[in-house]
Amino acid sequence: MGFTSLAFLVFFPMVWLVYLLLPGRLRVVWLLAASYGFLCSFGIKYLAALIGSTLVTWGAGLALEKLGTGLKAIAETGTSSSPKQNRNGRTTGVFTAVVIFHVAALCFFKYNRSNIALPIGMSFYTFQAIGYLTDVYRGTAQAEHNLLNFALFQAFFPKLVQGPIERGGNLLRQIQDMDRLPARDAERIRRSALLLLWGLCEKLLIADRIAIPVNAVYSQFGAFGGVEIILATVLYAFQIYCDFAGYTDMARGIAGMLGFDLLANFKRPYLADSVQDFWRRWHLSLSSWLRDYVYIPLGGSRKGRFRRAVNILITFGISGLWHGTGFHFLLWGLLHGIGQIFDIKKWKLPRAVKRILVFLFIDATWMVFRVNSLGDLKGMLLGIFTNFHLQDFAGMQLGRFEWILLILGILLVMLKDTLNERGFGFRNWILERNAVARCLIYTGLIGAVLVLGVYGAAYDTSGFLYTQF
Structure with a gap:
């Protein structure tokens, strides 16, 4: 049920009208049900992958916060130390394990040679999950305690199939403030x-x-x-x-x-x-995600020209592999990396x-x-x-x-x-x-x-x- 299908022409007005009639917090339940229904229209088998990813990420976010990396834990302890100083081996282990889980799951579905298809939207909600966990791990965002809120953050049907790759500071915050959203504003x-x-x-x-x-x-x-x-x-x-x-x-x-x-x-x-300007204008949610969660952690441009070039090639190599499994996608990403190095x-x-x-x-x-x-x-x-x-x-x-x-x-x-x-x-x-x-x-x-x-x-x-x- 794509946005241009006749089925969606029936689906969305129904979802929208009921949404407008519902009181605040019931809208979360309604939109989550609608989002899961939207995904099931492509095949009910895709729902299990999304729910599994959602539960793992939500649980991991709570674990990271409990172990002392979130802003809430820092505030409760009353310490003035930086988020980096509040990390320890356990938090790093949890974070690394869950990121590896997400990357492994995405690679399995993308690169398996069987007839198992890549679940609809998985490339997008996987990157979104990793970004959310990274923010919690760094201490720059709090973990979401409400499972329904987080599930809707991952499944929200307008962005589910092709993004944009959302951030917790944008979409999740709006879901948390659902009561105050200007849904009935005519303009x-x-x-x-x-x-x-x-x-x-x-x-x-x-x-x-x-x-x-x-x-x-x-x-x-x-x-x-x-x-x-x-x-x-x-x-x-x-x-x-x-x-x-x-x-x-x-x-x-x-x-x-x-x-x-x-x-x-x-x-x-x-x-x-x-070329650098192009990536400030094209697929902004992906390019900013790669910048914040790959390029900068690798060292960005802080460690000399050679290291900057290597970091750019790694970042755009990952971009190419994210887009597809063929070597031509990797080549495409590396060419864009070279285009940025010799700008x-x-x-x-x-x-x-x-x-x-x-x-x-x-x-x-x-x-x-x-x-x-x-x-x-x-x-x-x-x-x-x-x-x-x-x-x-x-x-x-x-x-x-x-x-x-x-x-x-x-x-x-x-x-x-x-x-x-x-x-x-x-x-x-x-x-x-x-x-x-x-x-x-x-x-x-x-x-x-x-x-x-x-x-x-x-x-x-x-x-x-x-x-x-």
């Missing part, structure tokens, strides 16, 4: 609903249409010339952006209608003027030129990310350098009108990002129009989704790309 509901609608447009009008020629070329690259391969690769940059950003906007819109504020995940990434930030070039160079680098690495194997990558590169001409443009499976819609969609996204970069907010502009103008805009967007959106058989839209990671 919030309007803003959130518009964000949800824009996410639908990104996914169904742009990303899924781009997926048609991209999938055609990448699945049968030998039938195409180098021109089509390059075109498909450029298009893929916008497919993955609109797909993942579309999901994030839908997730944030859905959560916003429930009164929650999820972390933002994107900040106009293709306007970056360095162009200080090059004496116009900013516009830097942005073009960075986009070309990012897009070239998207080819590494998108292929099925290193063998396919070699074949596609050979196709570019030895067969650079149009060979089967019609085989990309879009008609003239479809290409026009695709190009207009990409131009719209580029225009929105460019204006947002300059401080112009489309949502604010729309919400400031009068009621008639707003209704016309909403009707136009909804009509575009219904009439021009790309739907599969029986209106089952294609899955979100990051669900598989």
Whole structure:
């Protein structure tokens, strides 16, 4: 039951309306039940993995606090020592054991050669669990004592499948203050609903249409010339952006209608003027997680240039392996690490030129990310350098009108990002129009989704790309 399915069109309004009618703390129970039901729609077998992860993490957090690493224990003792000084062998042992458990479980499901599938959302809620435990272990956050609160923190359905990877200081704190969430605020509901609608447009009008020629070329690259391969690769940059950003906007819109504020995940990434800047704009919840829980603990940039380079490569190697099991994912991560080590930030070039160079680098690495194997990558590169001409443009499976819609969609996204970069907010502009103008805009967007959106058989839209990671 993805966000773009007809089933979700029934599921969410029911969940939302009941949620609005319930008194404060009963909302936790209702949202947890809804979140578990949402996960079970993908397969009831996935629920056991989430519940197991939740119980282990919750229990470990309480154990770490009891052993003296949490802020509560520090306050009770009245000591002024740092959180680091309150650690001991037992707390380190518990923390290490539980982190190893989570990493081992994730690796088992990702890398096993049997027919056991990776549970939906496991990559995201595992990293979220490790981040939570690390904060408790460091003494920068208290353990959550209420199991229902923590279970909802892990399972909250808007962010369950593809993130963002939430922090306890953001989502868990809002769950604890559920009584005071502005769930019935009309202005919030309007803003959130518009964000949800824009996410639908990104996914169904742009990303899924781009997926048609991209999938055609990448699945049968030998039938195409180098021109089509390059075109498909450029298009893929916008497919993955609109797909993942579309999901994030839908997730944030859905959560916003429930009164929650999820972390933002994107900040106009293709306007970056360095690879480092790109990762300050792309998948922000993952990049900040890697920074706080991998890169900085390794030493960050504090131990010299060589150690910094090693730390960057380790961090982005982990990022690559988190995304997938093939060696091409590891190569993709390492290339981004190299791109950060030899960054162009200080090059004496116009900013516009830097942005073009960075986009070309990012897009070239998207080819590494998108292929099925290193063998396919070699074949596609050979196709570019030895067969650079149009060979089967019609085989990309879009008609003239479809290409026009695709190009207009990409131009719209580029225009929105460019204006947002300059401080112009489309949502604010729309919400400031009068009621008639707003209704016309909403009707136009909804009509575009219904009439021009790309739907599969029986209106089952294609899955979100990051669900598989």
